[in-house]
Amino acid sequence: MSDYESKAHNVYITASYVPAADLRLSATVAYNKAEASLQEVAMPGVEDRLEGELEDQDFTFEQMPLYSDLDFELINFTLGFEYVLSPQVTWTADGTFGTLWDYAPYVYDDETGAVFVVRSGLRIQL
């Protein structure tokens, strides 16, 4: 028997600010932390159920629980604004930066990575 434990925490904060009638600003920060692990497995003794020597066998499995370790941290920042150029045209822009840390790479190798996306355009009222 063994205990498998997993924890996940998600926190977010968003803010929207309208300093003037023709300008709107927004920002979001989101953070995620996820961990999972298996406690060391204590296998029952088997010597009394087997015949002969067991010098070649290792029943401690000290490393085995580590196979299941997961440890990720993810943070996302988003900034955006909208500026009214005229009653029909609004300029919008936003940028997102996200980064993920993989502290326990194993099954899929190291999944640490980052993404940066910037987007801008004009919204036209026809």
Place this chain on the structure above:
Amino acid sequence: MKTMKTLLCMSLALLLAAAPALAGEDEAAENLSVWLGSQYTDFQDSPKKIGEYDKSGDGWGPEVGLNYFSRSDNTTFRLDGHYFDEENIIGQARGTVGNTLRFNARYRSLTHQTAQDRLANLEAREYLASTGNPGGKMLTHEIVDPDADYNIHRREILTRFQALLSQKNNVRLSLNHRSIIEDGTEQAIASNHCFSCHVTSRTRTIDQAQHQFEAGLDAEFGRLDLGYRFQYRLFDSDAPDVSAYYDPAKNPVSGAAAGEFSSRLVYDDEELVFGRLPRTEKTSHRVRLKTDLGKGRMTGSLGYARAKNKKSGETTESLIGAANYAVRLNDKTRLVTKGTAARQIGGDPYIDLPTFRDGAADLNETDFDYTRISTLDRWDTRLSAQVISRLTNRLTLSVLAGYNRIDRDDYPLVNEGTSTEKLTGQARLRYRKGLRLSTAVKYRFEKVSNPFVSARGLFEAAGNDILEPLIPVSQWIFYFQREDLRYQDITSLPTDKHVVEWKLSDRPNDRFSFSLGAKFTYDKNGDLDSLDVKHHSLQPSVALNFIPNAKWTLAAGYTGTLDKSRLPVTVALFDG
């Protein structure tokens, strides 16, 4: 791809045909805006998890968005869409004409990036201390294409159409459709037999679709409502089969005993297709009625479904009947009762296997052909009763009792199936003060007798003194005989489950609102002899909204999940 284009054309044609009628001539309001822009994406290091559902590549690209809305006396029409790149598009069109016509079409396309399992844990070899050399028992892995980049492009088309055919009896026709079309690549893993324990990975092409069509007719005859639904569902794949070479059966170190090892296996030393996908068709019919009964209202339905794998010919059938009855016991109390009974039947295919030890040196052969009796065959019966009572103007109490029984025909043994019974109890108390404050607490328990367990057992006892050679077939003891040594019922299902849930939402003033919540679940199975299986789970949540003035809007929140499971861990010991 041809099917995809056909469906898109059909949806577009239906939309264009309906749009002029929906827009109407006497438009009271109309609004059209477009968004024209571009975006730049840059990934650093691994994009597979951080960009799992983002676009799959770096660089610049154009983006276009469109929003249109019109409303007249009795019609509305809305069209929204956004093009991110050729594989990431969303669009939706909705419209109504009074209460005679409703239409909704949605298209959503996205890319799913998936990583490659490196199989790094599948690497071990026996060590013989007596000789100082590695032994023959080993586990190895091989990734044929380690640089493979897996992506799946998923498109979903959904259309809903409802028309009033006749004012008399309120006769309504509904036509619904949903398609999910996927293409791309994914990882496919094949395992060799235990003589080599060689696990191989390669790329599989994805080109598959599932389509679902539903047609229904509903009518009202006074206090009697009648309805009929027909549904057809299809899953098919046009992807080429993926195949793997299965190693020759022999001692992986010395190469000896090839004839003996090979004679025990269904296949070896050949290239074979694996993981072949089915072509599945499912049709279902359902009739329903709703009518007054005594002082209450009764709803009943009867359905039949049949699914068939067109490649193998395997079929499953199900028949389900359901009845609900709701009645007001007094001014403040209502009773809702529900009952369903379902019968499921699966096929019993004949499994034709090569003769065991055909070609072995001693020519002692055994035939393992058998008929695989379906373990699906069962009755599933559910009953429940719920009393909902308004104790005061602010306080509502509901109490639920439920019973579920599953009777299996042939599991774990033919004609000696087991039954699982589940009793459920639930109480929920809700307090509400105007539109600002509401809180509720709920407790639910489930008591399960004889939950589904593995028929064969999890562990294997030492067999030195138990197993006998198969005389006169052979003087040896074979691996398949070890099935007789297995013991220990095992299941992931609990016998006792408790759930406590609490929610609170409040708006103390017009500038501030918040909600709090927590859900705690505990379950265990105390019927597993030496095993002590249990799970704990806690899910807290907080959400805050604050508007300090007309210029600022702030929101924050937290959700968490804490899970702990106590479970058996087994280690496969391969030692002949």
